[in-house]
Amino acid sequence: MNRWLWLLWLLLALGFGGTLAWKMFASENKDLYLIGDTTYGHYQIEMACETCHTSPFGGEEILQDACTSCHAEDLEQAHDSHPKKKFTDPRNASRIEVLDARYCVSCHTEHQHEQTRTMGVTLPDDYCYHCHQEVGEERESHKGLPYDSCASAGCHNFHDNRALYEDFLVDNAGQPWLLDIATLAKPNAAHKQIKPGAQPLTLQDASYSAALDVPEHIPHEWASSSHAQAGVNCSDCHSEGDDNIWIAKPGHLQCANCHENEVKTFTEGKHGMRLSGTVSKPLQPVGPADSHMEFTKSGQQLHQSCNACHQSHAFNRVKAAADACLGCHADEHSLSFYDSPHGKSWQENHQTEQAYKLVSCATCHMPRDARGKGDKQTVRVNHNQNFNLRPNEKMIRSVCMDCHGLGFAIDALADPVLIKNNFNGKPGVHIESIDWALKREK
Amino acid sequence: MLSKKLMVCGALAALLMGCGEEKAAGIDPKIYTDSLFAVMKADRTNYTKLIVQRLGPKGSDSILPVEHWKDVENGAPLPAQMFRAGAEAVRDMTSDFTYSLQSEWPINKQNAPSTEMEKSGLKFIAANPGENFYGEEKLGDTSYFTAVYPDVAVAEACVSCHNEHKDTPRTDFKIGDVMGGVVIRVPL
Numbered sequence: 005m006n007r008w009l010w011l012l013w014l015l016l017a018l019g020f021g022g023t024l025a026w027k028m029f030a031s032e033n034k035d036l037y038l039i040g041d042t043t044y045g046h047y048q049i050e051m052a053c054e055t056c057h058t059s060p061f062g063g064e065e066i067l068q069d070a071c072t073s074c075h076a077e078d079l080e081q082a083h084d085s086h087p088k089k090k091f092t093d094p095r096n097a098s099r100i101e102v103l104d105a106r107y108c109v110s111c112h113t114e115h116q117h118e119q120t121r122t123m124g125v126t127l128p129d130d131y132c133y134h135c136h137q138e139v140g141e142e143r144e145s146h147k148g149l150p151y152d153s154c155a156s157a158g159c160h161n162f163h164d165n166r167a168l169y170e171d172f173l174v175d176n177a178g179q180p181w182l183l184d185i186a187t188l189a190k191p192n193a194a195h196k197q198i199k200p201g202a203q204p205l206t207l208q209d210a211s212y213s214a215a216l217d218v219p220e221h222i223p224h225e226w227a228s229s230s231h232a233q234a235g236v237n238c239s240d241c242h243s244e245g246d247d248n249i250w251i252a253k254p255g256h257l258q259c260a261n262c263h264e265n266e267v268k269t270f271t272e273g274k275h276g277m278r279l280s281g282t283v284s285k286p287l288q289p290v291g292p293a294d295s296h297m298e299f300t301k302s303g304q305q306l307h308q309s310c311n312a313c314h315q316s317h318a319f320n321r322v323k324a325a326a327d328a329c330l331g332c333h334a335d336e337h338s339l340s341f342y343d344s345p346h347g348k349s350w351q352e353n354h355q356t357e358q359a360y361k362l363v364s365c366a367t368c369h370m371p372r373d374a375r376g377k378g379d380k381q382t383v384r385v386n387h388n389q390n391f392n393l394r395p396n397e398k399m400i401r402s403v404c405m406d407c408h409g410l411g412f413a414i415d416a417l418a419d420p421v422l423i424k425n426n427f428n429g430k431p432g433v434h435i436e437s438i439d440w441a442l443k444r445e446k
Numbered sequence: 447m448l449s450k451k452l453m454v455c456g457a458l459a460a461l462l463m464g465c466g467e468e469k470a471a472g473i474d475p476k477i478y479t480d481s482l483f484a485v486m487k488a489d490r491t492n493y494t495k496l497i498v499q500r501l502g503p504k505g506s507d508s509i510l511p512v513e514h515w516k517d518v519e520n521g522a523p524l525p526a527q528m529f530r531a532g533a534e535a536v537r538d539m540t541s542d543f544t545y546s547l548q549s550e551w552p553i554n555k556q557n558a559p560s561t562e563m564e565k566s567g568l569k570f571i572a573a574n575p576g577e578n579f580y581g582e583e584k585l586g587d588t589s590y591f592t593a594v595y596p597d598v599a600v601a602e603a604c605v606s607c608h609n610e611h612k613d614t615p616r617t618d619f620k621i622g623d624v625m626g627g628v629v630i631r632v633p634l
Contacts (some may be wrong), residue, residue, distance in 0.1 A: 083516055089534040093544050094631055095560055097586035138555050171514055444612055 032285075040115035043124045045394075048277055048294065054284035056114070064107045071108040074272070074282055078391075082164035082398070102134050103127070111162075123394055129155065132162075145440040158397065158418040158435030167400035167410070173441040179409025181430070186407035188367065189374045190360045193384040194230070197262045202235030211237040213250070225317040236262075259310045266387050267310070273388035275308045292332050303332030322354055325364035340426035341365060347426065363407075369393070371402040396423075411438050476580055479593035479630040482543065483578075486529070486628060487595070494525040494601050504603075511603075525604070541633070547597060549626030551616035553608065557626075561585060567594030568627045575624060582634065590631040597626040 027036045034053055042050040049055050056070040068088075079087065091099070091106045104110045113119070113126040120126050129152035133140070136154070140146050154160050160168060207227040212218060226232055231241075241254045251258065256279055260267035270276035278287040289307040292299035306312055313328035314321070326347075330338055341347040346363035353362055366385070371392050374383045392399035396417045404413035415431035416422055422431055501509045501522075508520065515521030523531060526547060533545050550568050552558045559565040567579040571594055579594040599605050599621050608625060609617045619625055 087534075089537050092537045092541075093533075093546055094585045094588065094590060094633075095546060095564065095629070097588075098560075101586070135556070142555075166517075169514065172517070 038115070041117035042114055043112070043117070043120050044296065045124055045274075045390075046114060047296075048274065048290050049283050049287065052284045052287060055282065058284075064109060067109055068107050074280075075108075079163060083166055084163045085165050086162055099135055103131060128152070132160070145436075145443065156418075158414045159437055161395050161397060164395070164398055167397055167405075167414075168437065170441045170444075173410070173438045174445055176405075176410035177438045177442055179411060181409055181412035183407055183409060186361075188361055188363075188406050189372050189381075189383045191372055191383045191385050193265060193382050194263065195234075196382060198234045205232045205235055205237060209237065211239045212242070216250075222317050225315075229317060229319045230321070231319055256310050263310075265384050269384075269391070270310065270387035273390045275389055276387070279309075297333070298335040299332050300330075300334045303334075306332060322359050322364075325359075325366040326350060326354070329365040329369075336424045337426055338365070340424065340428060344426040344428040368399055368403050371399065373402075414438070475591035475632050475634075476593065478632060479543075479580075479591070480578075482545070482630055483593070483595045483628060486532075486545065489532070490525060490529050491600055493528050494604070498522070498525055498603065499601060502603075524607070543630060543632045545628060545630045547626060548629055549597075551608075551614065552626070553611050553613045563592045564594070564629055567592065567629065570594070571596040571627050572624050579627075589634045591634055593630045595628045595630070596624045597628055599623050599625050 024036070027034060034051060037053070038050060041047065046056075056067060058070055059066050086105060088106050090096075091104075100106065111127050111131065112124045116126050121129075125131075132154035133151040140149060140151075155162060158168070166172070205227070207223055209232075210223045210226060212223075223238075226238065239248065239250075241258055242251050243249060244251055244258065256267050256270065256276065267276075271280035275290070277283070278290050289309055289312075291307040292304050313324040315323065315328075326341065330341065342351060346367075350362045350364050353359065354364070369389045369392075370385050370387055372383050373386050374381055376382055392402045397414070400410065400413045400417065404417070408416075412431065414435050414437065415433055416427060418435050419431045419433045422429065497509075498511045499505055501507075502511050509522040510518055510520050511522045511524050512518055513524060513527070515523050515527070529547050533547070537544055546557075548557050548559050548564060548568060550559065550572065559568045561583060563581050563583040567581065570579040571577065575596065578596070581592050583590055583592050599608075599619055602621065604625065605619045605621055605623075608614055608619050
């Protein structure tokens with residue numbers, strides 16, 4: 005009898021061990037090893053484990069390298085207030101024992117979904133106090149403030165304080181809620197990609213094989229597109245390699261041949277991160293069904309790619325700036341857009357040449373990055389929809405202050421009701437940071 | 447003359463080798479930190495006098511040295527910020543030594559002395575102009591040779607900026623005053 009029990013035990017142990025080994029080394033699906041749900045920032049790539057866990061050996065440094073491989077550039081641009089190099093001085097040894105700010109994961113621990121709060125922070129919200137307690141004692145305006153209120157909306161951020169530091173508050177105090185001259189830069193990066201001497205093309209110029217069963221509307225859409233105007237023919241997108249092999253459905257890499265920055269930033273955001281070259285294995289583009297957010301029924305089966313918003317062949321940038329977003333997004337903020345002042349103005353005038361001056365979804369969520377001056381200025385659209393979110397104060401300087409005063413922008417972004425109704429009205433909260441900064445000037 | 451001295455040293459070294467205890471190889475930490483400080487002080491003074499004074503508002507006015515210099519098109523780091531940027535860049539490159547700029551009267555409270563050695567060192571150099579301070583301390587699991595050198599106001603801009611800043615705890619600095627200290631640490 006004992007012999008049979010031993011045999012049964014052995015078979016079960018081998019079966020169990022074999023399953024684990026197969027999952028680890030052979031199976032594409034490693035969900036068995038997922039130790040907890042990932043954050044909203046990483047859930048899309050959680051099954052590409054090696055993207056972050058690049059080596060089974062090594063500890064926090066390995067993970068830190070993974071964090072910085074995707075986020076270092078963002079932090080640099082944000083003039084990160086707490087870079088790692090501030091904490092590697094031995095004089096901070098006692099502080100590091102309390103909070104090891106050399107590593108991202110000290111504050112942003114992954115796979116801890118239950119503990120994860122806004123900005124992916126897994127620490128209690130009084131983390132500023134550990135190093136800056138003297139501010140609460142010495143600064144009149146800060147006396148008596150709760151320990152966990154430093155990083156409240158509109159006051160301070162751990163990383164990005166470009167719109168919140170004291171001198172900036174003073175320099176931009178007293179501005180009207182709406183500036184006299186509201187200006188949004190006109191995107192021109194795509195225009196600068198036009199090859200010298202390129203001639204506009206017409207329907208007759210379309211370069212595709214007659215053998216292909218091409219629906220009639222497609223060449224017409226192309227002929228009316230900016231691609232045809234810029235001399236970009238069917239084969240320029242639909243073929244690759246020296247042999248010009250025809251590709252039926254060009255992907256984002258084909259777009260990147262001309263729109264490198266747009267594709268790069270697209271793959272840095274939540275829409276395109278599964279297509280990023282930094283992900284350890286090929287993943288299917290994300291779609292609404294994969295997300296925790298609220299989406300329309302009709303958009304549920306869509307998958308993200310350049311064409312999902314830009315419509316293959318028509319490439320209507322105006323449509324991509326609002327209609328495309330609302331084809332999928334159905335949360336309260338999105339659904340309120342067309343009834344908001346921004347949305348009404350957009351609906352009335354977006355078919356004109358002046359559409360770029362209006363505020364669409366993309367104006368705020370895909371900010372324009374202007375570099376250079378005069379004729380040499382290039383205005384690119386950052387296709388990372390998360391670039392100026394998390395925290396939302398990131399959009400104060402990159403977007404809001406093109407049209408609004410700083411005080412209004414800070415208050416508006418700190419008002420959850422106003423965010424939900426898509427800024428339909430005036431802020432119902434007031435952040436006192438500018439008032440406090442001005443008082444100290446006297 | 448020099449070659450004669452070297453020969454004498456070489457002969458002495460040869461005599462001592464093998465007949466005494468093995469001496470640890472390497473440079474004396476004090477000479478090491480003194481040398482590092484000499485380079486730091488020279489670069490810091492040169493940046494202040496040759497760049498900031500010459501190209502700033504009181505010179506050709508082609509750069510604007512200002513605290514939030516990244517936000518200004520022709521902005522340039524203030525001398526103290528330039529020094530700190532160097533300290534941070536060095537920490538990215540090596541852990542063989544670290545340095546920082548501190549003061550008993552800091553504009554930014556994060557730059558006040560925090561360890562006992564820093565507190566003693568900064569007090570010493572302020573009370574004994576022209577002298578340095580040396581000691582050993584343990585921070586975390588590591589022991590350090592710590593040297594503190596006086597940081598002296600070399601230009602009018604240093605004095606006026608620190609005296610007039612809204613966060614300054616001291617408003618009577620003069621040129622030649624010890625305004626703070628450079629702390630250099632070498633792990634032992």
